[in-house]
Amino acid sequence: MSHSRRAFLSSVSLAVGSAGCVSITSESPNEWELDRERLRWRYETGGRVSASPTLDGGSLYVGSHDGYFRSFDASTGTLNWQFGTDGEIWTDPIGEADAIYFGSRDRNLYSISTEGSERWRFETADGIFSNPAIEGDFVYFGSNDGRIYAIETSSGTKSWAYQTQSGVRSGPAIQDETMYVGNDEGSLHALDINDGRLLWKYTTGGAISVDPVVKGDHLFFGSDDKKFYKLDQNGNRIWSQEVTTRLNSAPAVSGGIAYFGDLGGTFYALDAETGEIRWTSDEPIGTINCDPTVVDGVVYVGDLRGYLHAFDAATGDHRWKYRTGNAVHSTPVVTDDTIYFGSNDGYLYAIER
Numbered sequence: 001m002s003h004s005r006r007a008f009l010s011s012v013s014l015a016v017g018s019a020g021c022v023s024i025t026s027e028s029p030n031e032w033e034l035d036r037e038r039l040r041w042r043y044e045t046g047g048r049v050s051a052s053p054t055l056d057g058g059s060l061y062v063g064s065h066d067g068y069f070r071s072f073d074a075s076t077g078t079l080n081w082q083f084g085t086d087g088e089i090w091t092d093p094i095g096e097a098d099a100i101y102f103g104s105r106d107r108n109l110y111s112i113s114t115e116g117s118e119r120w121r122f123e124t125a126d127g128i129f130s131n132p133a134i135e136g137d138f139v140y141f142g143s144n145d146g147r148i149y150a151i152e153t154s155s156g157t158k159s160w161a162y163q164t165q166s167g168v169r170s171g172p173a174i175q176d177e178t179m180y181v182g183n184d185e186g187s188l189h190a191l192d193i194n195d196g197r198l199l200w201k202y203t204t205g206g207a208i209s210v211d212p213v214v215k216g217d218h219l220f221f222g223s224d225d226k227k228f229y230k231l232d233q234n235g236n237r238i239w240s241q242e243v244t245t246r247l248n249s250a251p252a253v254s255g256g257i258a259y260f261g262d263l264g265g266t267f268y269a270l271d272a273e274t275g276e277i278r279w280t281s282d283e284p285i286g287t288i289n290c291d292p293t294v295v296d297g298v299v300y301v302g303d304l305r306g307y308l309h310a311f312d313a314a315t316g317d318h319r320w321k322y323r324t325g326n327a328v329h330s331t332p333v334v335t336d337d338t339i340y341f342g343s344n345d346g347y348l349y350a351i352e353r
Helices: none
Strands: 039-044 054-056 059-063 068-073 079-084 094-096 099-103 108-113 118-123 133-135 138-142 147-152 158-163 173-175 178-182 187-192 198-203 213-215 218-222 227-232 237-242 252-254 257-261 267-271 277-280 293-295 298-302 307-312 318-323 338-342 347-352
Touching: 054 094, 094 133, 108 138, 133 173, 173 213, 213 252, 227 257, 252 293, 257 298, 267 298
Parallel strands: none
Antiparallel strands: 039 347, 054 059, 059 068, 068 079, 094 099, 099 108, 108 118, 133 138, 138 147, 147 158, 173 178, 178 187, 187 198, 213 218, 218 227, 227 237, 252 257, 257 267, 267 277, 293 298, 298 307, 307 318, 338 347
């Protein structure tokens, strides 16, 4: 199984969604007041925080649209250090040992130390919006130049690159030496991670811009063709479920249920075995353009009206919502007592769970 943000998390008990979000359209509230009762701390950056944070021990890592990648003390929100790039940072960081990897709109994939110094950078021909994944000695990711790359983690040297027919904003999911990744053409590609050889591809009717999720022997993902898919690992469709609008939210698959939202603001819980709808949110919330997190029977997800929502995972009952000053694209990181996430109001938030 590949390394992911989930694998980079250490001693705390938590779960993390698979990806951050790509497209960006804000539906921010006109006026709002900060809920200080639930707030533990917040840190103001110089740009939108649409990427999702990663927690490792006592440090929290996240990038911002101001081009800076930052490390914080997770308990206090104190800035440990910041590292500057020449472009907006949309991707979620991933790490192993003493290194962290993330992409920037300046076309580079960066490897930096946990102390904030650059180890290496690898330049592609366009911006990087694809969340990287690590397997063995390589980091894998896509670029808007249409290629999927395999880079040696120790040196930043390219091992191989696979050319697709359009931009790659989807991040890869890896299992059993096979990588699964979508592109804007609407195809899910299965590649051999050793040489980049195409094993198969499954084409939908719209762009696949978010990360697929591997659960057991099956793949789950949504498409801009207004359908949510389940495939086997040979690329055969098990089922598809039509929804009301386009999908730009990767699912969280937990307890036999696939959770995700659509751009119309409806949040879904599908039976992972049959594809039948278990429940949907009672009424549309803001446009859902990011990935949910499921922890201890609660689903957490942000919307473009600026709210972080908590739903009962079994029933869909709306437990609470927390309002920020602009759209929430960032997938929340949830620990035993704290929820960390970013907002397009430029703040990184830590709120009481």
